Amino acid sequence: MDIVAQLNDQQQQAVMSGLGPMLVLAGPGSGKTRVLTQRIAFLISAMGVKPYHILAVTFTNKAAREMEERVIDLIGDYTRGLTLGTFHATCARILRREAEHLPFESNYVIFDADDQLSLVKRAVQDLNLDDKRYRPASVHNAISNAKNELFLPENYPINNYRDEVVQRIYVRYHELLLASNALDFDDLLLWTAHLLQSNPAVRDKYARRYEHVLVDEFQDTNLAQYTLLKHLASFHKNIFVVGDTDQSIYRWRGADYRNVLRFEKDYQDSRVILLEQNYRSTQAILDVAMAVIDRNPYRTPKNLFTEREQGEKVVLHEAYDDRSEASLVVDTIAGMVARDQANPGDFAVMYRTNAQSRLLEEAFLHAGLPYKLVGAQRFYGRREIKDIIAFLRLVHNPSDEVSLTRVINVPTRGIGTKTYRLLRTQAQQRGVSPGEYLCNLSLQTDSESNDELAGRARKVLENFSKLLTHWKGKKSQLSPLALMDQILEDTGYHSYIDDGTDEGNDRWENVMELRRLASEFQDSTLEAFLERVALVSDQDTLDSSSNAPTLLTLHAAKGLEFRVVFITGLNDGTLTHSRSFDDPEAMMEERRLLYVGITRAKDRLYLLYSQNRSAYGYSEPVEASRFVWDIPEELVTSVHPIQPRRRVGKQVPSRPERWSFSESTDSDPRATTHPSYHAGMRVIHPTWGDGMILNSRLQDNDEIVDIFFENVGLKRVVASIAQLEIKS
């Protein structure tokens, strides 16, 4: 069987290229995963390369898993020994193996975003700094950027006084991490790059091993990743990277698409292949995509083409507000499913910010339709999940102080801030971490005990110490799941979290879901389970099993495809997020983000924006996104809402909004419904008496009026319900 028979010329050239550096610039839907997987299969089966000598890295576990499956599909089970994983997971493994060369132990834990933030907070406190002036989130951002640019604390670049302070926080943060035997996400890359750079023996070991290095989504690598790749490929120099600068959307995370240019410079003998044929979308969708992306300056123009049909025109839909935008999406989906034009699982709804999912979820709930939401944070960020994981992490690595402080008093066992502070100073005096000290506490005899830690405090701490040592003793015999069950039982976590309310029930359900996840690690280690849990990506939470529409951010949508795509919230300030306005580079990235969204669609695409949008609870008029005006009119079907209908009584709101296809409506549809109240008008309310109108606006087919009453102050009323009388 010829494994490359089904490829086009460019793809074949890429797959069968010989040795040396190779850059594949692959437009959306051009089969880049295919090229990567076939390349691996080709190396193994045709070139006789041992899988052990191949390294392939991706950004998400999902991409890695998919690639592995496809390679196995091609060449069967000849992939044993192949290193295929995400950047972070691959680095994590190298660091565990090489821990002897590094200032942490091999059983280190990985701190997630929350842990990192609380550690920065601690660092700021330790230095007696004002956390208003040095907001942990912003400081952490600075530290993260520094790490991505390979700056260790001592090399942190200083341009002003603030930088000096940030450096001090960075130094302290770094100490705290090491004291907890923990690494943050950025450390995984930083330490690996640093190790390879500074230790020639280790570098050589890996560089000689990896005869071939393959990289997916190369445009999203940051300097740390670029550097470590360079070292890993430093011996054989067979580095095969695939990417698309037009899909670079992680600049804020340190990604630098100029690594593509750097690649061509660093590897003078590299060859470049362009993949321009798109196998995913209709021509109509591609036309819109190109109209959007062409406006970005300084890009290498790509000529995307497809052999697919022209297809349906892209629909550009204006809605009255974000709520009707959401019901519009749901109604359209329900309609197409009812008419048998698509399955529920064919749809994806995309948005710029996670907060936008709420209204969509409500709309789906209201219509009684199931949906699936992509987002790991939603699950792993929950209190009960974090608690359980903290227990497990503590058992694995008692030095983890963030976990210790999290659960030492969960459920409450009489250890408050005071007792904890006592524990901390005692541990400090002995030069060990609080967790380690705690582990030894129950082993101490009375003669060893000291006066300061006695009485009640000692008793409650000893209680927890016994629990911890008990679990630690069992960890080697028990699977992650069994250990988890033991912890749940010993702490009485069920009765603690499930108080009988719906919410409590939900929380316990979540714990059960985590149990299910742990059960997949029956034959694996606690370490592997913890690592997996720490490094899940949002995309990994996507389950393809249920046939329901998918809700996800544009960022999470990268690399995926759907038959029908809705992109919602195409308004200035939302898609072009307001935080990007003052930065041209950021604005270009917003455009790429939209481009990524558009090119996810195979058959149909709906672009939606609204006249009003609510932020902080208040609805405000907004402009359509500036990107909307970049799309030539003839490429889309424009739809505008007819006048919002008045709602009477308690009628259910979510009826399909009627569509009026207006290619050229001269009259503004809004002109037909004026508010009946204006600022300054005087009115009488049956119970509140005399008042003056402050403002009035249309919302949900009704009029919302803010009135200042002489006797009762400011009130907000719904015009159709309040019996207002206008005073002349």
Add this chain to the structure above:
DNA sequence: ATGGACAATGTTTTT
């Protein structure tokens, strides 16, 4: 030490 009530405060995107 604990838990409830209130106020302030803040929203991109995520491995």
Add this chain to the structure above:
DNA sequence: CATTGTCCAT
């Protein structure tokens, strides 16, 4: 508006 933190009463 919704989450998070701080204060105060038990």
